[in-house]
Amino acid sequence: xxxxxxxxxxxxxxxxxxxxxxxxxxxxxxxxxxxxxxxxxxxxxxxxxxxxxxxxxxxxxxxxxxxxxxxxxxxxxxxxxxxxxxxxxxxxxxxxxxxxxxxxxxxxxxxxxxxxxxxxxxxxxxxxxxxxxxxxxxxxxxxxxxxxxxxxxxxxxxxxxxxxxxxxxxxxxxxxxxxxxxxxxxxxxxxxxxxxxxxxxxxxxxxxxxxxxxxxxxxxxxxxxxxxxxxxxxxxxxxxxxxxxxxxxxx
Amino acid sequence: xxxxxxxxxxxxxxxxxxxxxxxxxxxxxxxxxxxxxxxxxxxxxxxxxxxxxxxxxxxxxxxxxxxxxxxxxxxxxxxxxxxxxxxxxxxxxx
Numbered sequence: 416x417x418x419x420x421x422x423x424x425x426x427x428x429x430x431x432x433x434x435x436x437x438x439x440x441x442x443x444x445x446x447x448x449x450x451x452x453x454x455x456x457x458x459x460x461x462x463x464x465x466x467x468x469x470x471x472x473x474x475x476x477x478x479x480x481x482x483x484x485x486x487x488x489x490x491x492x493x494x495x496x497x498x499x500x501x502x503x504x505x506x507x508x509x510x511x512x513x514x515x516x517x518x519x520x521x522x523x524x525x526x527x528x529x530x531x532x533x534x535x536x537x538x539x540x541x542x543x544x545x546x547x548x549x550x551x552x553x554x555x556x557x558x559x560x561x562x563x564x565x566x567x568x569x570x571x572x573x574x575x576x577x578x579x580x581x582x583x584x585x586x587x588x589x590x591x592x593x594x595x596x597x598x599x600x601x602x603x604x605x606x607x608x609x610x611x612x613x614x615x616x617x618x619x620x621x622x623x624x625x626x627x628x629x630x631x632x633x634x635x636x637x638x639x640x641x642x643x644x645x646x647x648x649x650x651x652x653x654x655x656x657x658x659x660x661x662x663x664x665x666x
Numbered sequence: 667x668x669x670x671x672x673x674x675x676x677x678x679x680x681x682x683x684x685x686x687x688x689x690x691x692x693x694x695x696x697x698x699x700x701x702x703x704x705x706x707x708x709x710x711x712x713x714x715x716x717x718x719x720x721x722x723x724x725x726x727x728x729x730x731x732x733x734x735x736x737x738x739x740x741x742x743x744x745x746x747x748x749x750x751x752x753x754x755x756x757x758x759x760x
Contacts, residue, residue: 448671448693449692449693450692450693450694450703450706450707451703453703453706453707454702454703454706457706457710550705553702554702557698557699557702561695561696561699
């Protein structure tokens with residue numbers, strides 16, 4: 416196996432967590448309640464912790480003195496391989512929760528499978544992350560139910576968020592060429608095989624939350640191959656500013 | 667309608683075998699959220715192995731104005747402390 420392929424796979428794993436972490440980080444100081452603010456930024460920190468492990472590994476594969484910061488901060492938009500779901504903005508708290516839950520359902524399954532990766536480094540990252548991700552899933556599940564089964568307005572807002580974000584869910588369990596090859600090598604899981612359980616679990620929560628599954632959805636794909644929604648450039652403008660303006664800066 | 671979430675008192679047990687101790691308070695809409703919030707606010711640095719939450723309104727506190735009649739009378743009754751026993755030197759932690 417060549418290192419480029421593994422690098423591409425690690426980048427994809429790290430980018431989805433990193434961009435979601437960045438979105439959650441935007442809420443620091445702006446959460447609807449102090450306690451919720453802390454909860455969301457905690458999740459962001461968990462995700463960035465995982466990303467560091469992925470990107471330290473990726474930097475080693477690159478060699479030439481590259482560091483995790485180079486990997487994280489200094490790529491162009493089409494070189495980021497995150498799913499499009501996590502780019503979507505914090506329109507309101509219901510969007511934050513729906514986006515989180517759509518991702519957590521998949522992320523937890525992914526970590527459960529990645530623990531068995533033939534790549535020891537990736538298996539170790541998954542092992543370290545799995546309980547964090549399980550908690551993220553717990554938190555977003557209770558919030559889905561609380562919002563959906565809350566007031567008329569909270570239900571309407573959650574349904575609105577779901578109607579908007581649902582189109583980005585199928586990308587999670589639709590493998591790219593890279594993911595297919597990683598599955599063949601026993602490094603990554605067969606994510607296509609997770610699709611049924613993903614939607615079963617997700618729809619069970621949505622039913623309890625008294626929100627409906629959108630009909631006639633045109634699913635969107637491309638983020639994992641570097642084709643992003645219009646949100647991505649704005650995120651990178653914020654995210655990369657310091658490294659671009661002051662390359663190799665130290666904190 | 668009161669839009670503020672109620673206040674909850676948070677108790678943390680730091681190790682198995684120790685008692686739960688009051689750690690502070692926070693806002694939450696229900697008990698489950700109070701546990702999750704307490705986890706995020708008070709146990710980020712491995713402070714605990716168990717959490718109790720109780721809505722503050724369920725705690726009845728003693729009246730500070732009555733602290734005289736409640737606590738003063740115990741002051742001059744030193745004999746209530748078992749301090750008049752001779753302890754053998756080998757006995758530690760008493």
